[in-house]
Amino acid sequence: MNRLTFFLLAALLLCALSLVSAQHQARTLFVALERAQSEEKQLDIDWSRLQYQQSALGKSARIADAARTQLRMAPALAGRTQYLQGVVLPNTPPDAEKPAEKPAAGGAAK
Incomplete structure (x- = not known):
């Protein structure tokens, strides 16, 4: 009986130590979860x-005010x-823009 009592x-003791270790790990994880949730709330704010x-900052009145006060x-x-004068673009006639029409193949030219 002595051996059985010692074994039990x-x-x-092993079960008790295992339980204490599991509870400590659960508390540690719970504290980490609380910190992460707190950080999430702060980041959301x-x-x-x-x-x-x-x-x-994107409102046009604020931009106009900054342009007047800071940039004068x-x-x-x-x-x-x-x-400014002196830059003249050449006018192209409307006919020059269209390619010349080709007669249809196999048709008689009139």
Whole structure:
């Protein structure tokens, strides 16, 4: 009986150590999961903030304001517009653009 009792005691200790190890691993994984979920929430908040900033920066009023204040740009006025002359593109007659028509094969020319 002594051997059986010793064997059962050893098995009981091994099972208890295995249970403690499994619970520790479960707690460690749960803490890692909580951290990952917290990071996911923070990244989602950052994403929303960046989308808002992108939409705010892309508005035409903000762009026009930045052009006036930072770049000192002004809208073009008709009186200040300069037109360049001297570049003349040749006009091609409409007939020159069409290829010459060939008579149909086997048909009589009139």
